Amino acid sequence: MTRLRANQGAGLTMAEVAAQAGVSRQAVYLHFADRTALLMALVHHVDEARGLAAKLSAIARAPSARAAVAAMVALQASDNPGLWPVAQIFDSLRQSDASVDAVWQNRLTHWRDTCHAVAERFQEEGALAPHLSLDPAADLLSTLTSPRLWEELVIGRGWSAERYRSHVTYLAVGALTH
Amino acid sequence: MTRLRANQGAGLTMAEVAAQAGVSRQAVYLHFADRTALLMALVHHVDEARGLAAKLSAIARAPSARAAVAAMVALQASDNPGLWPVAQIFDSLRQSDASVDAVWQNRLTHWRDTCHAVAERFQEEGALAPHLSLDPAADLLSTLTSPRLWEELVIGRGWSAERYRSHVTYLAVGALTH
DNA sequence: AAGTTACTTTACACTATGTCAAGTCCCAGT
C-alpha cells in the first residue's frame, strides 16, 4: 500500500486521498472499509510514527511531578504542529460519526490516565493544592495540556512553541499546587 | 419568518431546518442565501435573545478585576449549556467554510478584547503577575474562559456548573496574578 | 381588481460516499 499524506485538513475526500496516493478511488475501499476506518488507521499510523508510547513512558519516568508536567507540555509543543491537521479532521467528524468519536474518546482517556498518574505524584510529594482532590486535579491537568488549548494559543494567538511551553508549564504547575 | 430551533447539533440539514420550521425546504432559501447565512443569522439571533451585550457591559462594570474574571467565568457557566450545540456546528463548519470562520473569529476577537480590558484592570490594580505582559495575559484569560475549556470540563468530564465556576475562576485569577 | 409577498411543488445539476461487476496485470506455486 502506498503511503498516505495528510492534506490541509479541510475537505479530505476519498477521491483526494486516492489521487494523493496515486491510486484509483475504488482502490482505497479495498484497503479501508470506509472513510472512518481510513481516519482511524491514519491516527494509529501517526501515533506509531511519532513513537507516542515511548514519549508517554518518558513522562511516567520523570524525576518529579513538576518535571512530568513540563514533559507533558513539551510533548504537546513538539508534536501538535504535525498532529494538528489530523486532529482537526477528527474533531469535526466526531460529531457525525460514532466510531470516530470512540477512537477520540479512547485517546482522551489515555491522556487523562497519564494526567491522573501525575496528579498522584503531586499528592505523594505533598505538593497538591489543598482544595484539589485527585480527579479534579487530573481533569484540570488534562484540559490545560489538551491539543485544543495548544491550538488556541499557538495557532489562534500566534504564540511561539517556547512561549507556549513556558507559560503553560507554569500555569499547569501553579494550578495543581496552589 | 417562523422561529428556528437548534437540533442536536450533529447533522443539521436544510431539510431538517425546514421541517422543524414547518416549511418547505425551498422556503428556507427565500430567507437565507445558503447554509452559511442561516448559521450566521442563528448565532446572531441567539446572542440577541440572551442579551449578550448587556452581560458583557456588566463585566466591564465589575467592581474589581477579580470580580470581572468571576463574572466572565459565570457567564460561560450559565450561557454555554444553551450555546454549545450551535457552537459545535460552527466549530466544525469553520474548517470548510471561510465565512463561518470569519464570524467565528469575530466573536473570538470580541471576547479577547474583553479579556484585554480585564488584564489592564489587573495591571492598574498592581495585581498582574510580574512575568506577564498585557497581551499574553489577555490570551491566557481568553483561553481559560473559552467555550472549549468549558466543554472539556463540563461536557467531557462531567463537572457541575458550580464546580466549573469555582475552579476555573480560581485558576484564571491565579494565572493572572501569580 | 391588481399586484406583492410568502410560500408551494416539481425538477434539475452537482458533489461526495459507498457498492457492484467485469476486466487487466503480474507474480507464485505446482
Next chain:
DNA sequence: ACTGGGACTTGACATAGTGTAAAGTAACTT
C-alpha cells in the same frame, strides 16, 4: 507452462445533501 489469486483498473450505479430554477397558489395590501 498453466493456473490462481492479489492488487488494481474502469465504469456504472444508488443515495444523500446542497443549491438553483420555474411555475403555481393563497392571502394581504392598496
